[in-house]
Amino acid sequence: MNKKIISLLIVVVFISLFLMQSIFALGVTPGRTTLDFSSNLEKEISFEVVNTENKDMNVAFSVEGDLAGFITLSSDVESFSSKESSKIFKYKLNLPKGLSPGLHEAKIVITELPKDMENKEVLIQATVSVVTQLHIYVPYPGKYLEAKLDVVNNEKTNLINFYIPLISRGDTNIQKVSGLINIYKNGEKVSGIKTNEFSINAGERKELLADWIPTIAPGQYLAEAKINYDGEEVIIKKEFNAGNESLGILSIGVNDFKLGDVARIKILVQNKLSDTIKGAFAKLDVYDSNMGNVAELKSENYEIPALSNKEIVMYWDTEYLNQGRYDSELNIDYNKKILSKNFKVDVTKDSMSFTGVGFVVSSEGGGKFKSSSLLYVIIGFLILINLAWFIWWIRHKKKKK
Amino acid sequence: MKNKKAISKMSKMIIAGQLIIVIGIFSFMYFFVPSLNYPKNNQIIDENTVDFKFRNANVILIDDNKDFSSPREINFNEINVSKIWFEPGTYYWKAVGIVESDLKEFTINSNLGLELDKENKTLKNIGNTILNISMEDGSGLSGLVILDVSVEYGVEVDNKTIYRGEQYE
Numbered sequence: 001m002n003k004k005i006i007s008l009l010i011v012v013v014f015i016s017l018f019l020m021q022s023i024f025a026l027g028v029t030p031g032r033t034t035l036d037f038s039s040n041l042e043k044e045i046s047f048e049v050v051n052t053e054n055k056d057m058n059v060a061f062s063v064e065g066d067l068a069g070f071i072t073l074s075s076d077v078e079s080f081s082s083k084e085s086s087k088i089f090k091y092k093l094n095l096p097k098g099l100s101p102g103l104h105e106a107k108i109v110i111t112e113l114p115k116d117m118e119n120k121e122v123l124i125q126a127t128v129s130v131v132t133q134l135h136i137y138v139p140y141p142g143k144y145l146e147a148k149l150d151v152v153n154n155e156k157t158n159l160i161n162f163y164i165p166l167i168s169r170g171d172t173n174i175q176k177v178s179g180l181i182n183i184y185k186n187g188e189k190v191s192g193i194k195t196n197e198f199s200i201n202a203g204e205r206k207e208l209l210a211d212w213i214p215t216i217a218p219g220q221y222l223a224e225a226k227i228n229y230d231g232e233e234v235i236i237k238k239e240f241n242a243g244n245e246s247l248g249i250l251s252i253g254v255n256d257f258k259l260g261d262v263a264r265i266k267i268l269v270q271n272k273l274s275d276t277i278k279g280a281f282a283k284l285d286v287y288d289s290n291m292g293n294v295a296e297l298k299s300e301n302y303e304i305p306a307l308s309n310k311e312i313v314m315y316w317d318t319e320y321l322n323q324g325r326y327d328s329e330l331n332i333d334y335n336k337k338i339l340s341k342n343f344k345v346d347v348t349k350d351s352m353s354f355t356g357v358g359f360v361v362s363s364e365g366g367g368k369f370k371s372s373s374l375l376y377v378i379i380g381f382l383i384l385i386n387l388a389w390f391i392w393w394i395r396h397k398k399k400k401k
Numbered sequence: 402m403k404n405k406k407a408i409s410k411m412s413k414m415i416i417a418g419q420l421i422i423v424i425g426i427f428s429f430m431y432f433f434v435p436s437l438n439y440p441k442n443n444q445i446i447d448e449n450t451v452d453f454k455f456r457n458a459n460v461i462l463i464d465d466n467k468d469f470s471s472p473r474e475i476n477f478n479e480i481n482v483s484k485i486w487f488e489p490g491t492y493y494w495k496a497v498g499i500v501e502s503d504l505k506e507f508t509i510n511s512n513l514g515l516e517l518d519k520e521n522k523t524l525k526n527i528g529n530t531i532l533n534i535s536m537e538d539g540s541g542l543s544g545l546v547i548l549d550v551s552v553e554y555g556v557e558v559d560n561k562t563i564y565r566g567e568q569y570e
């Protein structure tokens with residue numbers, strides 16, 4: 001009997017050891033540090049390595065990239081004990097007097113090694129490494145603008161909003177930036193919209209905007225934004241879908257629910273496209289009030305016929321679930337896009353209900369007073385009252401005389 | 402004598418009037434002007450969620466631009482959570498009550514995490530940012546896949562390969 005127990009224990013220990021070694025995991029934060037170039041800059045930059053699996057291990061550090069020669073690491077290998085969930089490390093950056101304009105990069109590569117190993121060159125098994133990047137931007141001489149184009153279908157206003165975030169990467173201020181967005185379908189221009197205009201200082205970040213009321217049939221179009229800055233031009237292109245979202249969530253709910261059972265969650269989705277959507281699936285993440293993950297649910301893959309509705313089903317085992325109100329995020333993954341909605345989930349003994357919540361995207365900058373402007377108005381008002389008092393007092397004094 | 406008394410009375414009235422107005426301004430500022438308590442200006446946050454703390458307002462505007470040209474509006478009358486999820490990046494926020502508050506800046510740090518499960522032969526992005534995965538073996542470094550958050554990817558593990566994850570874009 002004793003022998004059997006000992007054998008079982010040995011098997012359990014072996015299985016545990018095998019499982020322990022079967023997962024290699026590593027984390028680092030931040031993933032990227034971005035700095036503007038400064039001649040002869042000396043700086044210590046810290047990063048945190050996360051021992052995700054809380055195990056005994058070594059980590060090896062190495063540097064790559066065109067800035068590698070300007071970086072000094074404090075050590076090549078460091079060890080973690082299972083009690084150390086994370087450690088903070090630093091590297092020293094010593095920049096030269098000058099660098100060529102544009103982006104320069106260094107990569108600090110952190111590789112997980114077994115506890116007894118100090119050199120990744122002698123590794124005999126697969127492992128993981130993570131990178132914390134250092135990006136240094138050197139301003140271009142003169143005026144230089146970096147731009148990208150974002151297109152947002154605003155279902156509430158039936159407008160298409162074009163946002164062009166800009167970063168002035170030159171060393172000279174730009175007096176006037178404006179844009180013209182041309183919309184094309186199969187190579188033919190169907191519309192043109194002007195953006196707002198403004199000045200932008202060196203190193204500053206601003207956004208050009210244009211709203212468009214689509215007068216065209218829903219479908220895929222090409223937007224070409226020509227951004228003019230003090231006589232120079234940047235052109236960026238992006239394909240976008242005009243019209244309503246191609247997929248909509250019509251309802252979400254659970255029938256005949258009893259706490260402790262497996263809940264059958266039904267999501268009714270509508271395919272608004274004239275093509276069949278293949279391989280669509282739903283993911284529902286449920287959180288408690290502390291943002292702790294309560295459940296991660298995923299459906300099977302579905303095919304949703306053109307211009308029709310389809311019910312997507314997910315199952316949630318509620319054996320260990322308590323009554324209460326939870327937050328959730330539903331993502332429908334389709335055609336390499338994600339439709340995302342937030343819901344409140346109310347769970348009682350015999351019901352589970354979903355209430356819609358979410359963000360509103362506003363294109364208005366807000367027309368209210370800033371507190372600082374209001375303060376100036378009040379101070380001005382106070383001065384006026386004082387002045388009125390004073391004039392009244394002088395006149396009163398003269399009258400008495 | 403009467404004049405002096407009148408002047409003295411008037412001065413007292415002026416001081417009282419001033420006092421009332423100053424108290425009024427401070428009361429207004431305290432009770433009606435929104436103030437932002439958390440996140441503080443230039444705060445760096447290692448989590449993806451932010452628990453906003455402010456007073457004298459129910460609506461906040463958040464944008465990745467200082468000029469709030471495309472803000473996300475969050476009305477806390479409509480949702481009863483104050484923790485909001487963000488992608489890594491730098492954001493600006495202000496509260497809107499009777500008047501608008503000044504703006505503050507905060508940064509959500511990108512947390513990279515990569516897990517190699519030898520049992521299931523999968524790589525998983527366990528951080529909060531999209532990863533560019535490459536593989537380093539005897540033949541050098543080569544690109545493998547762009548891996549979204551929480552997504553798994555099947556790989557070969559019976560070799561000396563180092564799977565490397567770094568921030569994408």
